[in-house]
Amino acid sequence: MTTLFQSNTIVKGTELLALLTTINDKEKTWKDVDQEVVLDAMILHIGSPNSDLREMVYRSFYRSILNDQLDPQTLSKLLDYSVRHLLFKGIGESGTDSVFTRAFTTILIAVIINKDHDMDFLPKETLTEVKNEIKNYIELEQDVRGYVPVKGWAHSIAHVADTCDELIKSEKIDEVEYFSIVEILLKKYCTTPTAFVHGEDDRVVIAVLAMLKKEVGLEELKLFVEGIPSLLKSQKEELSSEKYWFVMANCNSILKSLYIGASNDPLYDSLQETIRKSLSKI
Numbered sequence: 001m002t003t004l005f006q007s008n009t010i011v012k013g014t015e016l017l018a019l020l021t022t023i024n025d026k027e028k029t030w031k032d033v034d035q036e037v038v039l040d041a042m043i044l045h046i047g048s049p050n051s052d053l054r055e056m057v058y059r060s061f062y063r064s065i066l067n068d069q070l071d072p073q074t075l076s077k078l079l080d081y082s083v084r085h086l087l088f089k090g091i092g093e094s095g096t097d098s099v100f101t102r103a104f105t106t107i108l109i110a111v112i113i114n115k116d117h118d119m120d121f122l123p124k125e126t127l128t129e130v131k132n133e134i135k136n137y138i139e140l141e142q143d144v145r146g147y148v149p150v151k152g153w154a155h156s157i158a159h160v161a162d163t164c165d166e167l168i169k170s171e172k173i174d175e176v177e178y179f180s181i182v183e184i185l186l187k188k189y190c191t192t193p194t195a196f197v198h199g200e201d202d203r204v205v206i207a208v209l210a211m212l213k214k215e216v217g218l219e220e221l222k223l224f225v226e227g228i229p230s231l232l233k234s235q236k237e238e239l240s241s242e243k244y245w246f247v248m249a250n251c252n253s254i255l256k257s258l259y260i261g262a263s264n265d266p267l268y269d270s271l272q273e274t275i276r277k278s279l280s281k282i
Contacts, residue, residue, distance in 0.1 A: 047101025
């Protein structure tokens with residue numbers, strides 16, 4: 001696997017975990033290490049099946065980005081590399097360790113986009129490309145496991161929902177695109193024949209509410225909610241009984257979570273009424 005800086009130094013997972021721990025504990029700073037070597041190692045191990053290492057890599061990316069320890073040029077390169085080499089690694093597989101790379105890449109992308117809100121270093125065209133690739137990723141992702149025994153969190157749908165949230169918050173994404181982002185996320189949730197039981201519904205709703213807070217997409221969202229019973233009915237004819245009940249449970253959970261999320265603003269009363277009607281038909 002190629003890396004961002006193509007450094008020749010190989011850093012083993014155990015060595016990287018120890019090094020990043022010293023940085024996070026403030027025993028060392030980024031100035032004390034070869035940044036390119038460490039970043040390449042972080043990229044290499046971003047999807048490690050070792051949850052301690054994987055989460056330390058993400059935590060280190062998060063802190064270094066938000067604390068301005070990585071310059072905009074490096075962040076731009078990191079975003080481009082993530083989309084082109086990591087986001088679709090092993091796409092289509094299910095039950096394999098490649099999901100950790102994809103899932104943790106989406107939240108890395110989310111952090112970079114979040115930083116762009118403040119620093120404005122990404123061109124509009126770049127954000128448009130990222131948006132398109134994220135939508136493509138959502139459609140193609142087959143491994144939707146939340147917590148994986150022994151190996152920890154994968155949480156692919158929750159993580160990509162965070163990315164969608166940041167995309168919608170970006171002023172560089174056209175408003176007409178907001179609902180298309182929300183729609184593909186909701187459709188994934190409502191058509192996946194695996195039960196979501198690790199809080200994915202709350203994370204998806206956060207992205208939906210980000211759109212509504214910008215006063216965009218309410219009518220389109222109501223139409224989608226109205227169509228959920230029909231969407232569910234069409235799947236009943238294609239799925240086994242067990243898988244159908246998983247899908248039904250997902251539809252119920254997302255509608256109820258959306259209802260609660262919309263309860264704090266009277267502007268969404270009509271949405272709540274639409275949700276009530278759809279729930280009564282499921």
